[in-house]
Amino acid sequence: MSQTPPAQPSGQQTGTDCPFDIAVVGLGYVGLTLATVLAEVGFRVLGVEKRADVVNMTNQAMPHFSEIGLADALARVRDAGRLEAVVAFPQQTQASVYIITVGTPLDANGKVRLDMIEAASREVARNMQDDALVILRSTVHVGTARNVVSRILNESGKRFEIAVCPERTLEGKALLELRQLPQIVGADDQSVRERAERVFRRLTKSIVQVTTLESAEIIKLVDNTYRDLQFAFANEVARVCEAWDVNAHEVIASGKLGYERTNVALPGLVGGPCLEKDPHIFRQSAQARGIDLEITAASRLVNERQPLETVTFIVKQLQSRAIQGRVRVALLGMAFKGRPATDDLRGSMSLRVLQLLKLALPDAEIVVYDPVVALETLRSQVKDVLVAASISEAISQAHVTVIANNHPALGMQSPIALQRLMHPDAFIYDYWNHFSDLSDAELGHSYFAVGNLSGRA
Template identity: 30%
Template structure:
């Protein structure tokens, strides 16, 4: 049996995937409400196919949920790893707390697998001393960073390559065998620090690519050029793959992990820092574009402006580091209040002036800013045809549509 610690966007699908594929699993989370929901056989968030593996895991009696840590041979830690906004370094407090509790209950020769994304050296600096101080030097450490994204979690859990970092190659191979219960992708066994660095490098690369696209968008707007056409043509080159610009970078990976390298290697992570600054500037740039369009169409108040989309990506209910939330914070600094917001995936009001019905939202605005390209929008473009549109996701070609 295994004990998965942390039942959020990463931990819960991982626990259910193990259980649905024949591994006895205990899912643990300190959140009593979350555990109670799962014990009632209800899922706390939407994800395509998650209900199917939830049902499979329950039907096989391979999954239980608890607020208590179990006594098992293998622990998989999938807790949040935010960053300190002042130092830009990883905040490892959730991992530290989880490992401390594991050490109180785990048997001799247990294996602790850290799935949470961390900066290189975090396990050496924060986790290994806990084991030494607890006089449990026979505990084995492994780092198996997750590689999934909301909206396509199950497919990526099954098909994405994985990296297993371990002190002992034999232990690494044992954990590799565990993950092959559901993972069809190539699994590479390496050392812990290499595994830590590889995950952060992956997300930093994507952040830099997005920043390049966003900088191109600003340059092309200044020059009166179509950035999307230019990227399309450039990408015809066999060795060029520019991503699309957007209103900012959200989620708990690309918008967070690069900061780990900036914080740990100041003066060296210069391109990474520049990319972070560019991507963090995009909500402010969207505000500038809104102001330009308002002046052009004689719109005098932000109360006639609506933001479509609160989530950081399409067709999910995940608002972590959402560009829309970042934009709303920018507006508060400008003392600009009254802008309206709508998202079909957010069922409860989480911000001011949030609408829960698309038609009511559209009836009260003149200018709609597309922040997230949900399928609902694409399937109902006819409802937007009489609106002025700022399309930050390049998903709309109606009349009176402006791009970044």
């Protein structure tokens, strides 16, 4: 989308030579992985991040989160002098391209926050020269690029071009997928789309152009809302199977074997920094035009309700065992997912399960463990619980072990092996059906999973 006054046909910046090719505003999960890969393919990249600790770690080639291959890649580009992180744009330092990657969390009322987008846009507006290309990569309410970012950039009086190029990678596979996934490039003008495409063509050979800013914004929201719908249906199947004392894992796995028209996901906790919010943003975008998305709303309801339903079952099981003394609960897997592995706690439904367990069992001793999240991080982020350094430490003499994410390490020992370390009258509740392929003899007498409350394999 070219803004008035009209940009020069070349689409190139004029005036002072730019010491950086690209400025990435926001060095979170999206920004740091992108900045690193852009630097790897030869761009000179400036990363702007207001958190001084993240800037210092980046300049020391130390990622502030776990991502496969990122530490080595970051070290390479830092050694090559192609990536520098700063807390604010230095004076007299501009770039040819600006990519906004800041977060868009929901506020206390469940509405998408735009303050970080607005702040980043103002920083870009102050720093850019005429004819800069500004790319919005954050996940946003439809219309944000045109009505928020463009409006702020226009107030600078400078010429610029704007495109929306959403991020669609999986945490744990970001470096690989940045080079493999099709990149959506949305802008109102063909020349702007081609200019943005030239940036991402250095990363991936697969570019998909769409003809408006809003089309690109909607695509990202559709992607994540569709995944939420799929997982919600799987959790609905699990609820029905529980009601009929049937194994949902068997129903889903058997039903789709050799039958491509049915490809139901397995049930489990649904959260994370994207799925917990993007369907809400999609629905709010529709409501802005007088439309309510009933299926989207229902899917969020199913997935957000699951922790309460399952914790209610866990508490009833504990009560039925007439446990003497203080109840000990082990909660394994605190990151929002385990495959691909991550240490990201944002939007983790494990934290919601923990919150509900603490409310329902105020006197219980609760121990948490995660195969990836650092102990010091867990201790700082998860209050009033014990933090274990190993599975065996966490489950020792536990009355219940709750397996809350799908990291492979949490399924390495059979339920019988786990129960040997637990209290004699203990049971296991598995949100991810790690063991539902096992026989009755291998499962032991007290294994329950989402969609399989009989313990029968």
